[in-house]
Amino acid sequence: MTPFAYREQGLCVEAVPLTRIAAQYGTPCYVYSRAALEFAFRNFDGAFSGLPHLICYAVKANSNLAILDLFARLGAGFDIVSGGELKRVVAAGGDPSKVVFSGVGKTEAEMRLALELGIHCFNVESEAELYRLNEVAGGLKRRAPVSLRVNPDVNPRTHPYISTGLKESKFGIEYARAFELYQVAQGLPHLVVRGIDCHIGSQILQVEPFVDALERVLELVDRLKAAGIRLEHLDLGGGLGIRYRDECPPDLAEYARRLAERLAGRGLKLLLEPGRALVGNAGLLLTRVEYLKPGQTRHFAIVDAAMNDLMRPALYDAWHDILPVVPHQGSARTWEIVGPVCESGDFLGHARSLALAQGDLLAIMSAGAYGMSMASNYNSRPRAAEVMVSGEQVFLIRERESVEALYALEHLLPTDALSAS
Numbered sequence: 001m002t003p004f005a006y007r008e009q010g011l012c013v014e015a016v017p018l019t020r021i022a023a024q025y026g027t028p029c030y031v032y033s034r035a036a037l038e039f040a041f042r043n044f045d046g047a048f049s050g051l052p053h054l055i056c057y058a059v060k061a062n063s064n065l066a067i068l069d070l071f072a073r074l075g076a077g078f079d080i081v082s083g084g085e086l087k088r089v090v091a092a093g094g095d096p097s098k099v100v101f102s103g104v105g106k107t108e109a110e111m112r113l114a115l116e117l118g119i120h121c122f123n124v125e126s127e128a129e130l131y132r133l134n135e136v137a138g139g140l141k142r143r144a145p146v147s148l149r150v151n152p153d154v155n156p157r158t159h160p161y162i163s164t165g166l167k168e169s170k171f172g173i174e175y176a177r178a179f180e181l182y183q184v185a186q187g188l189p190h191l192v193v194r195g196i197d198c199h200i201g202s203q204i205l206q207v208e209p210f211v212d213a214l215e216r217v218l219e220l221v222d223r224l225k226a227a228g229i230r231l232e233h234l235d236l237g238g239g240l241g242i243r244y245r246d247e248c249p250p251d252l253a254e255y256a257r258r259l260a261e262r263l264a265g266r267g268l269k270l271l272l273e274p275g276r277a278l279v280g281n282a283g284l285l286l287t288r289v290e291y292l293k294p295g296q297t298r299h300f301a302i303v304d305a306a307m308n309d310l311m312r313p314a315l316y317d318a319w320h321d322i323l324p325v326v327p328h329q330g331s332a333r334t335w336e337i338v339g340p341v342c343e344s345g346d347f348l349g350h351a352r353s354l355a356l357a358q359g360d361l362l363a364i365m366s367a368g369a370y371g372m373s374m375a376s377n378y379n380s381r382p383r384a385a386e387v388m389v390s391g392e393q394v395f396l397i398r399e400r401e402s403v404e405a406l407y408a409l410e411h412l413l414p415t416d417a418l419s420a421s
């Protein structure tokens with residue numbers, strides 16, 4: 001699947017040149033390929049066709065309604081971490097009964113909303129949350145479906161900021177306490193134990209950590225079964241990595257086969273919560289060079305996208321390929337690709353060898369996951385537009401924000417309060 005390719009008019013997304021998108025929608029602009037999104041979902045889902053399963057797309061990776069709608073139509077469930085994400089799923093036509101709710105800080109209001117909508121399962125992350133959920137469900141005269149998110153204490157061998165399954169982590173329930181807390185959950189009148197859950201981290205590039213986590217979780221499943229607590233599903237979370245530069249993510253078929261092997265004959269439905277693997281390489285961030293500022297030690301290309309649009313380089317020192325939309329013949333130089341935000345950490349790429357001129361368009365690749373969903377308005381920068389390409393068509397799926405919208409919720413002090421001082 002190659003949704004991004006150079007043709008006569010330069011770099012294209014499916015059949016549409018990025019030059020056309022920049023002319024019509026301006027920059028910075030997130031551009032997604034519908035074919036790539038659908039391919040990624042079908043491929044992931046298809047890899048598990050031999051097992052009872054549900055792919056719950058992790059909404060946090062990219063929560064645009066048009067993307068949620070596409071996945072919902074392909075049969076996806078959703079992994080959410082807030083009432084806001086749940087409302088997005090519903091607004092996009094997603095089925096609440098296929099939603100799992102993760103996160104360490106669920107509020108009563110969020111629990112109520114999820115119970116009223118009838119979600120599939122709460123992934124409970126602490127003992128205190130069990131009691132709160134029991135109470136909220138009781139108040140609504142319902143029983144809340146629960147899994148405990150256990151912390152299998154395996155090392156996913158990824159960036160420490162996105163490792164979540166170690167025992168030092170704030171996420172999940174300590175492995176050693178999980179059995180006892182299942183007994184607590186079983187005894188609470190307004191809860192119904194449905195499954196077990198874990199999520200060990202993100203951008204994981206080997207199958208072993210997933211298999212290790214699965215084995216740890218299955219040991220617990222067996223102990224619970226012996227104690228009369230039978231589970232319907234096992235949720236192994238998300239975390240499968242993608243190629244940003246030269247990484248070699250595990251082959252999907254291999255990942256599926258290794259998990260299936262261990263689940264065979266257990267009658268457990270497998271839930272997975274992929275985010276990045278479904279959207280990461282289906283989108284790019286289109287930006288224009290505002291200024292070139294060659295210097296004695298370093299040369300800066302100042303582009304109109306910044307850390308507020310794509311935080312990953314500044315936050316994790318993450319690499320994103322940066323491609324010229326219309327390549328030049330001229331000689332290449334080594335550029336620091338930076339944005340206009342007033343922070344030294346505002347960069348999108350270091351030391352990139354490119355032949356550049358002012359006004360050039362650049363494509364920051366692999367920006368479909370944790371790009372727009374982590375964008376902010378820092379420096380009062382309106383968030384970028386988002387478009388989706390489908391064959392020869394381009395659809396605006398999020399308008400560029402206006403500056404007025406940024407301060408629309410703010411209020412001056414009333415005049416009498418000001419004159420009183």
Ligand code: LLP
Nearest residue numbers: 058102199202203238239273274275276370
């Ligand atoms: N399930 C849970 C409970 C999660 O916390 C996450 C991601 C996922 C699923 C989806 O993980 P994925 O398949 O996308 O790896 N902002 C970081 C990534 C943070 C991931 C947080 N949790 C980044 O830009 O790399």
